[in-house]
Amino acid sequence: MGQEKFKTKRVSVEDFNRKRIVAAARRIFFAGGFRSVTMDQLARELGMSKKTVYEHFPGKTSLVLEAILNKLQDVDRELGQIASGGSTDFAEQLQLMFGCVQRHADEIQPPFLRDIRLHPELFSDFELKRGELARRHFERIIREGRKAAIIREDIPDGVITEMMLTALEKIMNPSKLAELDLTPRAGISAILAVIMRGIRTDSQKVE
Numbered sequence: 001m002g003q004e005k006f007k008t009k010r011v012s013v014e015d016f017n018r019k020r021i022v023a024a025a026r027r028i029f030f031a032g033g034f035r036s037v038t039m040d041q042l043a044r045e046l047g048m049s050k051k052t053v054y055e056h057f058p059g060k061t062s063l064v065l066e067a068i069l070n071k072l073q074d075v076d077r078e079l080g081q082i083a084s085g086g087s088t089d090f091a092e093q094l095q096l097m098f099g100c101v102q103r104h105a106d107e108i109q110p111p112f113l114r115d116i117r118l119h120p121e122l123f124s125d126f127e128l129k130r131g132e133l134a135r136r137h138f139e140r141i142i143r144e145g146r147k148a149a150i151i152r153e154d155i156p157d158g159v160i161t162e163m164m165l166t167a168l169e170k171i172m173n174p175s176k177l178a179e180l181d182l183t184p185r186a187g188i189s190a191i192l193a194v195i196m197r198g199i200r201t202d203s204q205k206v207e
Contacts, residue, residue: 018056020046026067033111034064035118061122068126072133075104079137083144090145091196094164097141098188101134102172106184131165138164151199160199167191 057063
């Protein structure tokens with residue numbers, strides 16, 4: 001009995017330490033990049049030994065991968081909550097999803113993108129998983145909109161999805177928003193206004 005209790009406590013401590021390491025890596029890497037950050041620096045930031053960090057992650061690359069996975073899991077969970085949140089307002093759901101994607105995109109700063117581009121395999125995997133995740137959730141909500149007779153039948157689901165993803169990528173980034181003199185909220189509203197007017201059925205349009 002005592003040994004089982006000890007094992008449970010040890011697992012809990014190890015899980016807690018792992019989560020702390022990933023949270024710190026995510027915050028530091030996404031804000032300032034990871035190329036110049038050493039495992040020693042990360043250990044000092046956490047106030048733990050380098051040995052403890054290496055017990056969970058054999059090197060920086062594995063930690064970068066885990067930080068990316070942790071990020072994508074958060075996005076997946078939040079988009080899923082929005083899609084299944086019970087709202088019957090198609091436009092409101094889209095706005096919440098756009099806002100979620102934008103908020104998470106804001107966490108990833110240029111230094112991280114600069115560093116990850118120096119690792120083509122990492123960058124390719126990150127972009128692929130991020131795109132697949134967003135596409136899956138947007139496709140789901142578009143199907144629901146079509147079932148509710150909100151979306152025009154003559155526009156394929158795939159076209160609508162790609163329009164939304166392209167708008168997010170090309171417009172909802174800091175440099176483009178600054179160029180257009182738009183806040184993130186205003187950018188999302190403008191995109192939704194254009195898309196919703198184009199894809200809604202005549203019965204759903206409001207003059």
